[in-house]
Amino acid sequence: IGTFFQERPLLTNSFTQDALLQAYLQRHLPEQQVQQDLLLFGERLVSEIEALGRQCELTPPVLQRYDAWGRRVDRILTCDAWTRLKHISAQEGLVAAGYERTYGEWSRVYQMSKIYLFAPSAGLYTCPLAMTDGAAKVIESLGVPVREEFKRLTTRDEKRFWTSGQWMTERRGGSDVSSGTETVARRQQDGWFKLYGFKWFTSATDADVTLTLARITDQHGRSTAGSSGLSLFLAKVWDSDGSCNGIEVQRLKDKLGTRQVPTAELLLDGMSAQLLSEEGRGVASIANMLTITRIHNTVCAVGTMRRITHLCREYARKRAAFGKLLKDHALHVQTLSRLEVETRAAFLFAMEVCRLLGREENRSASDRDTLLLRLLTPVAKLYTAKQAVSVVSEGLESFGGQGYIEDTGLPSMLRDAQVLSIWEGTTNVLSLDVLRSIAKSSGSVLQAFFTDERLQVAEASAALRPAVTSLHTSLSALKRFAQTAAARPTGALEQSARD
Ligand code: MFK
Ligand code: FAD
Incomplete structure (x- = not known):
């Protein structure tokens, strides 16, 4: 079979190899503690997290509908690596850092720098983290008395850490949630509600709690149409005995990518839930969650762009064609330069949005900062999502045929990038x-x-x-x-x- 075997591109500490991230932090957040934390995190990514992410891709979740004795159980079984990533996320404060606010207005930049490094290695565990962060933000901004839930969503204690889902999409409408939502909420005597309806896309359905939208009915079973009829609810997904809280898991979706993440269709058949928003203010109240998840989407898109660009550069130093290394072919270098420029621009754009968010939460935002945050969040999400697909696609091509081969781990990057422009609002909806x-x-x-x-x-x-x-x-x-x-x-x- 010959003696030549191509050397693979090596992944080394993602923090130390990222000159732009280091320079950005050196300029804005030069704390020794931050440098040290990211340095160690970069090591952990290579030595531990990367393999866990890959295991999640290779061992997708399954739905166990019945137990051995025929009882309906609807359990979503995820692999050990998925659970391990949950624990690591808590330990590393990947949500917590946004709420501890140790670095004042730069706290979000610190947290998102970690998410940015984590994303391309983490087997899409960034998906539940984004929604968990969004749920914590909604609870904090509404000031509602659900302290225990807030603490669990934002803790560093892996044993207490909870994740949250975000159940908005129904069969009639994912973009047009306001007219598409058919789920109703019936008030109970104790002030809680029972929810009945069908949620068409629910990702990371193994979450502990979820935020969701429903229409409160009056005593005649009538409800108000449109966005003014929607209210926001918080619910536990699983009862204390491990059974579903009035939910039937209809099936898990068979998806192009994001295969690591369970995405289920759910029948809500009397799910117990707590009203979070004012009645009829559901869409406006969940908008805070959308802001956070859209910023996460942006940061993850840029993280993926940085990873593929890094791997391409690495490979160009090792692969030869026509008598010299790829890095010495001017045309190939031009291709890599374009990837680098896109990635750098997207990084700075993403970090600017994180900076604005940090200032707003630290109450140091000017009126202009607040306006810019509102304007730039959807622009950053829609732009970086599209760029990620294009950069990753070009990146795969720069590996030649190997870019198309599953066990290099490269194709899953393209599959997973494709969703970034669909979930959390499509490009047109964000426009x-x-x-x-x-x-x-x-x-x-x-x-x-x-x-x-x-x-x-x-x-x-x-x-x-x-x-x-x-x-x-x-x-x-x-x-x-x-x-x-x-x-x-x-x-x-x-x-x-x-x-
Ligand atoms: C890798 C990391 C990424 C993590 C991924 C997690 C997994 C994926 C999870 C999902 O995909 S969850 C589902 C995400 N779904 C969407 O993003 C829905 C897309 N549709 C929209 O964004 C619509 O614009 C929306 C449903 C929010 C509103 O449509 P409407 O019915 O035309 O709303 P309307 O009447 O204009 O606005 C209602 C209120 O919300 C208004 O407030 P007021 O009542 O006070 O006037 C709006 O100002 C407010 N609002 C709407 N969008 C807002 C907003 N406020 C602030 N920011 C926004 N973006
Ligand atoms: P539609 O709303 O039917 O849109 C179809 C097309 O029409 C799109 O191209 C859209 O841009 C365009 N369009 C719609 N309205 C307009 C308009 N006014 N002007 C111009 N163009 C328009 N949802 C959740 O709630 N929770 C989840 O956890 C979740 N996880 C997901 C996981 C995956 C892998 C995927 C793929 C989706 C997930 N979603 C989830 C659903 C996702 O948020 C929706 O699919 C998305 O918001 C689009 O909604 P839709 O599918 O109903 O498409």
Whole structure:
């Protein structure tokens, strides 16, 4: 069979090999403790976490519907590596660091730096972590008295750590949750609710608790349609004896990627749940969760881009073609440079959003910071998700045929990247969210963006100012129209004709 065997690309400490992350932290968060923690975490990624992530890919979850005696049990069986990743996530404070706020306004940058390093090795355990972080954020921001749950979602104690699901999507609507949600909530005498409905996509369904949306019914069983009829609930997924809390697991989805994560279809048949939001404020209340999970999505997308770019560079130093190493072929270097530029730009974009989030939570955000966070969150999510697919795809090609071979571990990166633009809001839905943020702020989010000196868009800003002003005028006109229309429909039409 010959004597030549290609040397594989080596994965070394992800922190020490990442010059941009190190430089960014050196500039903004130069604490010795942070450096030390990330250095050790980088070692742990290579020595322990990478293999666990791979085991999750190779041992996907299964649904055990019945026990040996024919009783319906609906147990989701995950592999040991998945459980181990849960414990490591707690120990490393991958959610906790965002709430301990040890580094003040830079706490989110610290936490997300770890998520960024963790993501490409972690067998998608980042998925439950994102939702857990989002649930903690909702509980914290609503100020509701569920202290025990909040503590468990944000603890570093692996024995007490809980994860959360995010059950929004139903068969009629994943984007249009407001009209697509059919699940109803019936009030019980003790003030709790029983939920009945069908949740079409629920990821990391082995979670301990979940947030979900449902319509509260009156005593005649009627409920309000649209977003104003939706309320937000918190529920335990499993009862204390390990059985489901009024849930039937219909099946696990057979997915293109994210095979490590159980994603189930669930029939809610009297699931006991606690009302978290004000009645009818479910969508607005879960929006805080969406902000957090969309930022996680962004950070994970960039983490994946960094990993493939690193592996490609590594490989180019070891693989030869036409008499020299790939790294000495100008055309190949151009391809790798493009990947590097995309990855660096996406990294800085992601970290800027994390910085803004940290400032907001530390109460040191200016009005402009808050506006920018609102505007940039959906933009960062939609942009980096698309870029991740394109960068990973190009990255696979730079391995030639080996990029297509399963046991290199490379193909799963492409499969898993593909979901980043679908879940947590598709690209079009996020584009509409950008418009929502413009409309709700009467254009102020755009003004904040175009007048931000650090973004060095002064020239573009000057050129775009007339467009922003005209957008402002249109939005004001729209607002006036809506106000007049509400009070006097015919008058509004006359006024609009005059305008
Ligand atoms: C790797 C890490 C990633 C982790 C992945 C985890 C696994 C995957 C989990 C999922 O995929 S979970 C499901 C995610 N689903 C979505 O992202 C839903 C996509 N659809 C939307 O985002 C819609 O825009 C949305 C359902 C949120 C709203 O649609 P509507 O019915 O047109 O809402 P409307 O009436 O405009 O807004 C209702 C309220 O919410 C308004 O507040 P007010 O009542 O106070 O006026 C909005 O301002 C507010 N709102 C909506 N989006 C917001 C927001 N507030 C802040 N930020 C936002 N983004
Ligand atoms: P649709 O809403 O039917 O969208 C179909 C297409 O129409 C999309 O391209 C969309 O961009 C476009 N579109 C929709 N509305 C508009 C519009 N107004 N203008 C222009 N274009 C539009 N959901 C959960 O709640 N919890 C989970 O844990 C979860 N896990 C998931 C795991 C995986 C692996 C996947 C793939 C999905 C998961 N989802 C989950 C569901 C996911 O959030 C939805 O699939 C997603 O939000 C899109 O909703 P949909 O599937 O109903 O598509």
